[in-house]
Every structure is written in structure tokens, then in C-alpha cells.
Amino acid sequence: MPSIKQFQVTFDCAEPERVARFWCEVLGYVVPPPPKGFVTWDDYERSLPAEEQGSWFACTDPSGVGPRLYFQRVPEGKVVKNRVHLCVRVGTGLLGEERLAALEAECARLLPLGAVRVRLLYDGGDDSCIVMQDIEGNEFCLD
Numbered sequence: 583m584p585s586i587k588q589f590q591v592t593f594d595c596a597e598p599e600r601v602a603r604f605w606c607e608v609l610g611y612v613v614p615p616p617p618k619g620f621v622t623w624d625d626y627e628r629s630l631p632a633e634e635q636g637s638w639f640a641c642t643d644p645s646g647v648g649p650r651l652y653f654q655r656v657p658e659g660k661v662v663k664n665r666v667h668l669c670v671r672v673g674t675g676l677l678g679e680e681r682l683a684a685l686e687a688e689c690a691r692l693l694p695l696g697a698v699r700v701r702l703l704y705d706g707g708d709d710s711c712i713v714m715q716d717i718e719g720n721e722f723c724l725d
Contacts, residue, residue, distance in 0.1 A: 590650045591668070594660075595718050598639040598653035604717050605651055607695050608670060611641040660719045668722045669711070677708055685712050685724045692724075 595601045605611060613623070620626040627635050637655045642648075672688040673681040682704065689699055689712050696717040704710045711725035 592652045594656040602639040
């Protein structure tokens with residue numbers, strides 16, 4: 583059986599475009615061009631029935647390496663801890679205080695975007711991470 587080479591990560595959320603734009607900032611992702619025949623995403627949205635407007639949004643890795651992120655509107659809010667979460671790899675290859683400094687610097691960059699710091703998991707070595715939440719409360723780690 584061949585292995586899958588591409589996949590998409592889907593987020594359930596209340597405000598797809600808002601959450602997608604947050605993750606664009608976190609990961610350096612971009613909003614892809616609007617569908618063929620539309621100059622802007624707003625033009626595309628206006629072409630949809632009212633109940634479908636704002637129901638989804640997506641962003642992509644401009645290098646083409648990372649997975650596409652897809653955000654879909656759902657009626658219910660987040661209630662419990664995520665079963666799956668993203669680990670944003672900012673400290674790869676760093677150890678001890680140097681690793682911790684990189685994690686703290688990235689945390690400081692994300693807080694003004696609306697991220698929330700939950701806690702530092704610090705072991706003094708290679709496995710430290712900062713648990714955070716995005717603008718709708720979805721957990722992710724800086725590691």
C-alpha cells in the first residue's frame with residue numbers, strides 16, 4: 583500500500599477566516615488565491631448563498647511543504663481539551679536555556695495576536711514546551 587504524501591489539518595471553529603488568519607501569522611502561511619473567476623475572496627463569498635457565507639476558510643504553506651489548514655464553521659463551541667493539537671517547532675536542535683529563550687520569544691510574538699499562554703512544561707533539557715491556546719481556545723504547543 584502506498585503511503586499518503588499530502589494531508590490537510592481541519593479545525594472546527596466559530597469564525598473560520600479569523601482563526602485561519604491567526605494561524606497564517608503563527609506559521610507564516612498564506613491565504614491561497616480565490617477560486618477561478620473571482621478577483622477577491624469577498625467576491626467569492628458574495629456569490630454564495632447566505633447560509634454558506636463565511637462557512638470555511640483555508641491557508642497554505644507558501645513553500646508547499648506543510649499541510650493545508652482548513653477551518654470550518656460548526657455550531658457548537660469548544661468544550662473539552664483537543665484530542666489532536668499542533669506542535670509549532672521553534673526550538674528544534676536547541677537545548678536548555680537557549681531552547682527556553684526561543685520558546686519564550688515565540689510566545690511573546692504570539693500573545694499580541696490573541697494567543698493565550700497556558701503553562702510552561704520545563705524539564706531543564708530537550709523536551710521543554712509552552713502549552714498555548716489559539717484565539718478560539720484550541721490548544722497547541724511551542725516546542
